[in-house]
Amino acid sequence: MKKVKNIKVLLDKYLEGETSHTEELELRRFFATAKHLPEEIAAYKPLFAYFDKEAMTERQPHSSRKLYFRYTWSAIAASIFLFLSIAGYTGYSHQNKDYVIINGEKSTDVRLAKEQARKAFAEVSFSKEDIADDLIPQDMKETVQ
């Protein structure tokens, strides 16, 4: 329980970009090994699992033949990327666009994205203490046509 509390503190620090390298390692280790995660932090697991997967990918030495194929495929991939980029500019830009970027790391996990969206929305919301008679102007209360 204490551990989870500590992880929540670290997550808050992480979201504000204030964690040290050691603290980020602790977060990764925690999410990699934890079996049962509380609901409120479970959404972060895919984000850290992704980092781990990336970190574990080892580079293998390549033969010149392999390199030749790699360059060929790179050229094809670049062409496809260029085509998709152009398609994106001409009207497909709204497709497949649910994501969250935390500290420069992109995740397409919708649950995590929704969680962070909720958080941001709460930050701009009013509390009862904020409410004064003049806070919301009449025109904001009107229905817009």
Add this chain to the structure above:
Amino acid sequence: MVTISISAQEGLYIGDIFAHYGKRHGSTMVQLSADVLKAYDITLYKSLSFRPDASGPYNWTWIMACVDQDKHRAKKIKETVFDGNLKSGYYQLPQVKKGINRFILFKTDDKRKRATLIYIEGTLNSAELVSMLFSKK
């Protein structure tokens, strides 16, 4: 200042803020589409929680200038200002697509030296948005 014409916030200066701060350390940027937000009558949601630079070309002054530029196009404006500084702003922009309303929400947090910027597009109206804003804190 250059506006981003291919982004969701087409022609808006806040697009520059999303572009500059969205992928930085200490920032959280979210984009959700209608597929996820059908229930809220929102077709596009984009938020950015970030720590503005204290100095340099992209500091608070630059951010405020971007928000201010878009504010001038807004048809509905609500701001909270303290000591001459903008604390929060709620702006409804003119429609670019019939029936789709556009909103910018902006709030600063002096204690944490952070800011939150939200752009919303959808069929929801300002009354519905305000009601959501009241219920989320």
